[in-house]
Amino acid sequence: MRLPYELSLADAARAIAARELSPVDLTDSALERIAEVEGDLGAYVTVCADEARKAAAQAERDIAAGRHRGPLHGIPMTLKDLIDAAGLPTTASSRVRAHHTARKDSIVAARLRSAGAVLLGKTHTHEFAYGLTTPQTRNAWAADRVAGGSSGGSAVAVAAGEATFALGTDTGGSIRVPSALNGVVGLKPTYGLVPVDGVTPLSWSLDHVGPITRTVRDAELVLAALTGHHPTEGPARTDESLAGLRVAVPRTYYFDRVAPEVEVAVRRAIGQLASLGAELTEIDIPMTEYVQATQWGVMVPEATAAHEQTLRTSPELYGPDVRVLLEAGGLVPATDYLRAQRARTLMQGAWARLFDEVDLIAAPTVPCTAVHRDQQEVSWPATGGTESVSDAYVRLSAPANLTGLPSLSLPVGLDGAGLPIGMQLIGRALGEATLLRAGRAYETAHPPVTLLGPEAGHRTPASTPVAPSTPPADATILR
Template sequence: MSDIDITRLTLTDARNALAQGDFSAVELLYAVYRRIEATEPSIHAFVENYPREGLAQAEVADRRRKVSPSPPPLLGIPIGVKDIFDIAGKTTLCGSELRAGCDVAVRDSDAVHALRRAGAVLHGKTVTQELAAGVLSPPARNPWDISRIPGGSSGGSAASVAVGGCLGALGSDTGGSIRIPASVTGTVGLKPTYGRLSTRGVFPLSASLDTVGPITRTVADAAALYLVLAGREAEIDAVERKLTAEEEPSLKGARIGVLTSFFNERIQPDVAAAFQDAASALRDLGAEVVECDWPHAPAARAAALLISRVESAAVHAEAIRDTPDLIGEDVRFRLEIGAMTSGITYVRARQTREAVKQSIAALYREHELTAIVAPTTAATALSADDPVVRWTDGVEESAGAALTRFTMPWNATGQPVISAPCGFDEDGLPIGLSFVGRPDEELELCNLA
């Protein structure tokens, strides 16, 4: 066996190599651990690794492969787990002092159970922003530039995938927490249709918005993990063949919407240029690119923001009252704002959410859209020491506001969204492109991406 280049290996490549006997699950895991050992001092993507348990799982995977005529689809594949998902026998700390000393989980979350059933090697918990509420994810850093943030709140998951600490990872998305880290780390993040994947055993932030999904290196990898989480493993091989086929790609017949106004405002020039290049590439592949406006995008963002704030305050009401000193200042302020928001305002936000869902559905019908494309974020990875965007007109925008501005509207509508890399800025930092689909069309989105 030649050395495994874990910096380039994809989940799909590893699945095929394991099936062909190019290397064993144990050898693959050792390559991952060597990479983690080399990078963790600067990247800090993991809260905790489980080398003994991981090795035991890899050994079992190798034995199963020898005797099973139809091994499960992720057999022997190392997968990271964001530290808001329960793993039986492990603590779920959520990046918060509030959870220090908590009991270990008595059962796997449904997402972890799905991965385990599919044969994945669950070798560590990845860093999350405190209580999954934010976009910085300290102490994790961005592998493209360790002075920069990896996004959040699933920043550790994205950083670990980007650097080779796992071949895929679980994330969650309430206001952009899968897509933002994917965008700024050059990985792929899929937010499925709201409510389609179980959140049981996932520490809540906002139940009306929380969505489970994968972060991976390629679109094919994201599709495979999504199908596992959805209990649709039987479809993986056919989908993989379609997404990795070598024939010339074509988007003939697809109508792709490009939104004006809101998604073009306050955007870094390099991000805007990469987006225009991506739209041109879609045209070159045969898609019909349709300019259209969705004037309710700001209302969708506002509705998601208010719903998230109020529901997260309800989750942590006891902590706000009894142990506020155990909550970081930024998150505590966010929770306090939510606690002070009136019930009338919350109900109106819920009503607004229903209205914007209807308005975006009408836009798709009016223009006969296959999907919409938009920049994932208005800016690339920000400085960890100074996470602020300074616009040319002198306005300063916090990381939380700048990075969720283009993602949060889609949490309000609940549509599936996949963010894939589409270029780099002048500093060599990745830029993400979002494909926004109709409900339950995750695989169609993957095909476009």
């Protein structure tokens, strides 16, 4: 029998609605789990146990009185520490914000509170979301590996059973990267669909807020609340079909410089989408040579502008990796920023034309699984060269930020070291329903054995490790 903290959001919601599970018992289970594993994982900045227990008790009273607000009512969750919740610090995992306390809820926190969700606390981010590793936090599957970032604390909390769901932010992959590396589901919605009011910015024209969950169905429920809708929990689907869905498989970019086991697992998952009725077609991804320059050309000056005052008055409070990026942003000419925005506009148009012919794109979320915590570079011997870990992790996720298109990452297997592999589905603007439909169908056909990472409790892996007999010789990871 599963403990309460092990339940998916949908399963917990059904149990609460049926009066088989108390929100108090569920919240206590999550808090006990935090006490058990947090010292090893470092997912949380702040845990507000007393407030969470009070909220859970109120949820229990409301539900007993017939005031059930829906599937999020009484569900324990956490917020990335860029997202304001009234009365709690928003530190952005930085000494710069050490004394900051939010005066009111961000819009997303207010919507989750209105839906009855129980806030457990705030989770670590790479400082000001300006990085892809979240060094304070350890991977839920292997403590010697990076958690991914910048929403590393949120992903690890969900993967380890320290929260039933979490919110993260995504500027170049910061929801999807840690989700892929920790074997959970991460959804970056269409740009602007989920409000960012009350969320500490990194890059205003690239920032998104979205859910990190254990299942695709859970992500669907949280997204409904974040967009101001009323999520509903219907009967479990057992006959998911993708008949007529046009799934594009990239010939270019997304399978270049990708670890063999990642490629094999993702291509296998794409084949399974076809077995569910999807129609596969190959496409060329446009303007790939401009992705990195455009991402950095937009993000870096926007981030520096957001930090202009504190960078001038308190530069010593920033970590060295973030400080150098912020200082570099001050050297970017306005003409370069405008060129990057122009390239982005052209890219958005080219991608929009892709979706005249297909319904979604399926590809790896990241090119390699979680690297060792002290590793700095990834090597690609087949093409000759290396790239930094951050550049490797952002490379396949950045296009969805530049175009503003929705992107869903879901786990599709493990590599030979037992580390999770993620597949990314990208859809047309406001096409979240299509992404979630495809993700649910895959998940229904291939349910995980467990929803938790083994590092926190040494549990059975979620699926069989991928061990290709004849892998493409494209990459090895430096050890």
